[in-house]
Amino acid sequence: MGQEPNGAATDLSWLLQDLVGRVPDVQHAVVLSADGLLMASSLGIARDDADRLSAVASGLQSLAARGLPDRFDLGELRQTSLEFDNGYVFVVAAGYGARLVVVAGHETDMGQVSYEMVMLVKRVAEHLAAQPRTPAGQNGG
Structure with a gap:
């Protein structure tokens, strides 16, 4: 779940389900923290699968963001996409952290998926942000 500015939890599943329902051939959507912890998922994806997808996506973004931009003067990483025989995985930054x-x-329109993801992030980025975690026993104030 995301965090409202006042600290209240936000259920983002309906936003993700809307994306899955509106964009042809999109099967699943998840929001995760930059360190790979699942925050929300669309309906129809098992928790274990959503957790695995989150961990892999976090690793991909981390490797790409740290390994290439400076070396090749690419600027900030915007999106990572993977193509498989039967489909695609897209990862974009979505709010702070x-x-x-x-x-x-595999029948999806890659451009449409990318566009819809960016538009979703622009509309609701503040609700997608992951607040920094504090170690157990410490107060955040």
Whole structure:
């Protein structure tokens, strides 16, 4: 779940489900913290699968962001996409410390998926942000 500015939890699942329902051939969507912890997922994806997708997406973003931009003067990482025989995985930054991940089938329009992801992030980035965690026993104030 995301955090409202006042600290209240926000259920983002409906936003993700809307994306899955509106964009042809999109199968799943998750929001995760930059360190790979699942924050929210669309309906129809098992918790274990959403957790695995979150961990892999976090690793991909981390490797790409640290390994290439400075070396090749690429600027800031915006999106990571993977193509498989049967589909695609897209990862974009989604608010402070968060990522949005979409799994889509091989018939998807990659441009449309990317566009819809960016538009979702622009509309609700403040609700997608992951607040820094504090170690157990410490107060954040």
